[in-house]
Amino acid sequence: DTAVSQTPKYLVTQMGNDKSIKCEQNLGHDTMYWYKQDSKKFLKIMFSYNNKELIINETVPNRFSPKSPDKAHLNLHINSLELGDSAVYFCASSFSAAGEKLFFGSGTQLSVL
């Protein structure tokens, strides 16, 4: 069983569209994250939730809206997609919010045309 699974793996869409990425972890972890990896492989944290509560909200356009219905799920909705949103988005989880090791999902390659 995959520990952190995210869907879809690939997402190709037009500028201006709205899309969602879903993430689920079966590790029983309290904390989940969204990271964005750009074309230069730089990994930047976007959001973090601990037990469904938002605890990290980096300087991200408000077109990006995370939602955590329960501590095992963290979804990312993106409105009005722009070319610059093209990247790989990784979901991750950790045991708690204290900064332990991260378990990453396999990533979602988003291409905005």
Added chain:
Amino acid sequence: GQQVMQIPQYQHVQEGEDFTTYCNSSTTLSNIQWYKQRPGGHPVFLIQLVKSGEVKKQKRLTFQFGEAKKNSSLHITATQTTDVGTYFCAGKGRSGNTGKLIFGQGTTLQVKP
């Protein structure tokens, strides 16, 4: 804000040669973690260092945490083609307990057989 710099950005070595990547933080860290990302894959946790001056080994990999807890290094002895990938350090600042890890830019290692 906290910054984590990693050098070099790229390294090409002949199989059997050694490899080192260096990580420097602008602030003192409470811990530092290392991750490996294979081409097309997701970051996978390798190790965490917590103590000042700590040295840990995993087979051919040696990890060090500086005395001032502001820098770290990963050394691979006698590289193999299976070592190919991007190595990231990620540091957690000493203030706060939100688990916010700041990633270095990564060092991409190519190993020529």
